[in-house]
Amino acid sequence: MLSKKTKYAFHALTYLGKHREQKTVLIQDISEEYGISHKFLENILLELKKAGILGSKKGKGGGYYLIKEPIDVPLSKVIRLLDGPIALLPCVSLNYYEPCVECKNEEKCGLNKVMIQVRDEMLNILENKSLADILDKE
Amino acid sequence: MLSKKTKYAFHALTYLGKHREQKTVLIQDISEEYGISHKFLENILLELKKAGILGSKKGKGGGYYLIKEPIDVPLSKVIRLLDGPIALLPCVSLNYYEPCVECKNEEKCGLNKVMIQVRDEMLNILENKSLADILDKE
DNA sequence: TATAAACTCTATAAAAAAAATAGGGTAAAT
DNA sequence: ATTTACCCTATTTTTTTTATAGAGTTTATA
Incomplete structure (x- = not known):
C-alpha cells in the first residue's frame, strides 16, 4: 500500500495542478484543504522540490508552484520519491x-x-x- | 513490498512442494533451511493451515504437508493471507x-x-x- | 531598512506496524 | 507412559512511519 506521505504528495500535486493560474500556493492552503499537518507537508513539498517537480518562492507572496507540466510528472516518479x-x-x-x-x-x-x-x-x-x-x- | 512473513510463507510452501514424496515435513526442517525462527514460522504455517492450504499431523512422525495441489494455490491467496x-x-x-x-x-x-x-x-x-x-x- | 511572511534545515518524539520470543497446553504415535 | 510435535495466547523487541519542535534564512513590501 502507498504510504500517507505518498498520498499527501499526490494531493498536494493535484492541488497545485488545479491552481496553476496562481503564481504560488501556500503550504497552509494545501494542508487545510486536506487536513495534513503543516510541518509534515512541508517536508514532502521540499522533497518534491529537490526532485525538480516543484519550485518555490520565499518572502511575502511566496509559496510553491509546479515547475513541470503535469504530463511530465509520471506517477512512478512520485511513488519512488516518497515511498521507495x-x-x-x-x-x-x-x-x-x-x-x-x-x-x-x-x-x-x-x-x-x-x-x-x-x-x-x-x-x-x-x-x-x-x-x-x-x-x-x- | 512483501513482508518477511509472506516471503517466509512462500519459502515454506516451496519446501513443502519439493518434499511432497514425504508424508510430513517438520517445522524445524524448514526453519533451518531458510534461517527462520521456529516460532515465527509456526504462526505462519498455522495460518496456511487455517486457510486450507496445509494439513498437519501431530505426534511422532507428524509435521506439515501440502493439502492442495500446487497449481491450486494462487500466489494472490498467499499474499492476501499474510500481507493483506x-x-x-x-x-x-x-x-x-x-x-x-x-x-x-x-x-x-x-x-x-x-x-x-x-x-x-x-x-x-x-x-x-x-x-x-x-x-x-x- | 524594518518587519512580517514564508521557506530551510536538523533533530527528536510519538505512534503504528512488523518481527520475534516465551511458555504452557494439548494431541497422537510408538 | 512417554516423547514428539502441534496449538494457542500473550508479550516484547525492533523497525518504520508519521508527526512535531524550533531555530535559522531569505525575500517582498511598506
Whole structure:
C-alpha cells in the first residue's frame, strides 16, 4: 500500500495542478484543504522540490508552484520519491535493488521471475500515467 | 513490498512442494533451511493451515504437508493471507476495501482510477500464477 | 531598512506496524 | 507412559512511519 506521505504528495500535486493560474500556493492552503499537518507537508513539498517537480518562492507572496507540466510528472516518479521501491521484492527493484537475504540463487528463484512480471505490468501503467491523468478527472 | 512473513510463507510452501514424496515435513526442517525462527514460522504455517492450504499431523512422525495441489494455490491467496491487500490504495482493494479518509469523492478521484488499473494488472498475474509456477523453476 | 511572511534545515518524539520470543497446553504415535 | 510435535495466547523487541519542535534564512513590501 502507498504510504500517507505518498498520498499527501499526490494531493498536494493535484492541488497545485488545479491552481496553476496562481503564481504560488501556500503550504497552509494545501494542508487545510486536506487536513495534513503543516510541518509534515512541508517536508514532502521540499522533497518534491529537490526532485525538480516543484519550485518555490520565499518572502511575502511566496509559496510553491509546479515547475513541470503535469504530463511530465509520471506517477512512478512520485511513488519512488516518497515511498521507495514499486516492486514487491527488493531483488526485482530497478531503482532500489537489493538481493533477498535468504535467497540462495536468484537465477533459480521462481518467485523472482513472477515478481519481475508484476513489476513490469505495474511500471507499464505508472510510468505512462502522469499527474495530467489525475487532474483530468477532478 | 512483501513482508518477511509472506516471503517466509512462500519459502515454506516451496519446501513443502519439493518434499511432497514425504508424508510430513517438520517445522524445524524448514526453519533451518531458510534461517527462520521456529516460532515465527509456526504462526505462519498455522495460518496456511487455517486457510486450507496445509494439513498437519501431530505426534511422532507428524509435521506439515501440502493439502492442495500446487497449481491450486494462487500466489494472490498467499499474499492476501499474510500481507493483506494487494492493491496500492485501500479504496481499490477487492478484499480489504476501505475508503481513503481524506478523499472527498471517490468517483472523481483520478488516482483511484489509475490504481484500479494497476490492481487489475497485478491480479491478472497473481491470481493466475500458482505455487506450481514457482516450483517449476527450482 | 524594518518587519512580517514564508521557506530551510536538523533533530527528536510519538505512534503504528512488523518481527520475534516465551511458555504452557494439548494431541497422537510408538 | 512417554516423547514428539502441534496449538494457542500473550508479550516484547525492533523497525518504520508519521508527526512535531524550533531555530535559522531569505525575500517582498511598506
